[in-house]
Amino acid sequence: MKRNFCLLSVLLLSLCLYTNAFAQKKVSILGDSYSTYGGYVSPSVNICWYDAEVGGKNAQNDVRHVEETWWYRLIKENGYQLERNNSFSGATVCCTGYDKNDYSDRAFITRMYNLGCPDVIFIFGGTNDSWAGAPIGEYQYSDWSKEDLYQFRPAFCFLLDSLIKLYPEATIYNITNSELSAEVTSSMAEICRHYNVQNILLHDVEKQSGHPSVAGMKSICEQVASVACK
Structure with missing residues (x-):
C-alpha cells in the first residue's frame, strides 16, 4: 500500500510538472486602435477602429476578420x-x-490597472501621442504629479514603472510603431532601456488610412513573434 501511494505521488507530481510546462501563456494587450476589434476588447465600451460590421473604420481598410489582427494571429500561432x-x-x-483635450479617461496610464492576470503583456501605444503632438516633457522616473502625466515621457515612465509593480510575474514587451515622431520613438527606446523592458521597433508595416492592412497585421505579428516567441 505504501509503495503504491509513493508511486501515485510521483505520478501526480510528474503530471503537474508536465501540465505546467505546457500550460498556455495568458496574454494581455494594452493598446490603441491598432489592437482593437469590435466584440474582443475589455471593457466592451472601449471605442474600436476595426469592427466586423464594417471592417476598418468606414471600410477604409481591408481588415475584415478578427483572425487577421496582429494579436489574434500571434496568440493562435503560438498556442x-x-x-x-x-x-x-x-x-x-x-x-x-x-486638440489638447483631456484624455485621462482613456489614457494608457488609466487603463493599465485592468489587464487581468497575464503571463505576458504587450504595450502597443505612442501612436496617438505622436499624431496628436502631445507635450513630450522630460525623462522622469519617480515622484510624478498629476500634471506630469499630461506629458509623454513622464507618463510612459510611470506606465512601465507601474506595470512592473502591478504584474511582477509578467513578461512585458513594448511595441513601437513605425513612422512616429523621432521624439516619441527615441523616448520609448530610452525609457524601455531604463526599465529593462524589451522594445520591439516595427518597420515596413503596410497601412491603409494610417492603420495596418491585412498585410501590415501579418508583418506586425511576425516581427513581434521573432522577439517575444523564440
Whole structure:
C-alpha cells in the first residue's frame, strides 16, 4: 500500500510538472486602435477602429476578420491564450489627447490597472501621442504629479514603472510603431532601456488610412513573434 501511494505521488507530481510546462501563456494587450476589434476588447465600451460590421473604420481598410489582427494571429500561432485586450481607439499614453483635450479617461496610464492576470503583456501605444503632438516633457522616473502625466515621457515612465509593480510575474514587451515622431520613438527606446523592458521597433508595416492592412497585421505579428516567441 505504501509503495503504491509513493508511486501515485510521483505520478501526480510528474503530471503537474508536465501540465505546467505546457500550460498556455495568458496574454494581455494594452493598446490603441491598432489592437482593437469590435466584440474582443475589455471593457466592451472601449471605442474600436476595426469592427466586423464594417471592417476598418468606414471600410477604409481591408481588415475584415478578427483572425487577421496582429494579436489574434500571434496568440493562435503560438498556442497562447488571450487574457484581456484593453485597447481603445485614439487613446494616448499620457493624458493629453487631440486638440489638447483631456484624455485621462482613456489614457494608457488609466487603463493599465485592468489587464487581468497575464503571463505576458504587450504595450502597443505612442501612436496617438505622436499624431496628436502631445507635450513630450522630460525623462522622469519617480515622484510624478498629476500634471506630469499630461506629458509623454513622464507618463510612459510611470506606465512601465507601474506595470512592473502591478504584474511582477509578467513578461512585458513594448511595441513601437513605425513612422512616429523621432521624439516619441527615441523616448520609448530610452525609457524601455531604463526599465529593462524589451522594445520591439516595427518597420515596413503596410497601412491603409494610417492603420495596418491585412498585410501590415501579418508583418506586425511576425516581427513581434521573432522577439517575444523564440
